[in-house]
Amino acid sequence: MHEMSLCLNMMDLIEEHAHKHHARRVTAVWLEVGALSCVEEHALRFGFEVACRSTVAEGCRLWLDYKLAPAWCWDCCVSVEVDRHDAACPQCGGHALKIDGGDSLRITQMEVE
Numbered sequence: 023m024h025e026m027s028l029c030l031n032m033m034d035l036i037e038e039h040a041h042k043h044h045a046r047r048v049t050a051v052w053l054e055v056g057a058l059s060c061v062e063e064h065a066l067r068f069g070f071e072v073a074c075r076s077t078v079a080e081g082c083r084l085w086l087d088y089k090l091a092p093a094w095c096w097d098c099c100v101s102v103e104v105d106r107h108d109a110a111c112p113q114c115g116g117h118a119l120k121i122d123g124g125d126s127l128r129i130t131q132m133e134v135e
């Protein structure tokens with residue numbers, strides 16, 4: 023389950039951040055999830071909860087913010103946004119898209135006390 027290793031990596035960052043800010047507890051974490059990151063929400067939430075156990079972030083809330091992937095349509099010559107690898111251009115319905123990113127998983131905000 024690759025969500026578990028992603029969560030463990032995130033926990034390193036979270037603990038580092040908490041330590042730097044002399045926080046006793048992390049109460050909420052906001053995550054930006056790329057629409058093409060292949061992360062399954064249930065697995066992510068479960069993995070996060072497990073990774074948080076016995077850390078400064080134990081029991082914290084997790085907010086997910088899904089982000090569409092930027093793509094370039096060679097037919098329209100415009101930038102568009104898509105939510106799947108096989109998506110068609112929302113402007114012209116064509117498939118001449120060059121998808122750029124959209125597979126990110128990153129912490130955007132943290133609430134500490």
Ligand SMILES: [Zn+2]
Pocket residue numbers: 095096097098099111112113114115116
């Ligand atoms: Zn197009």
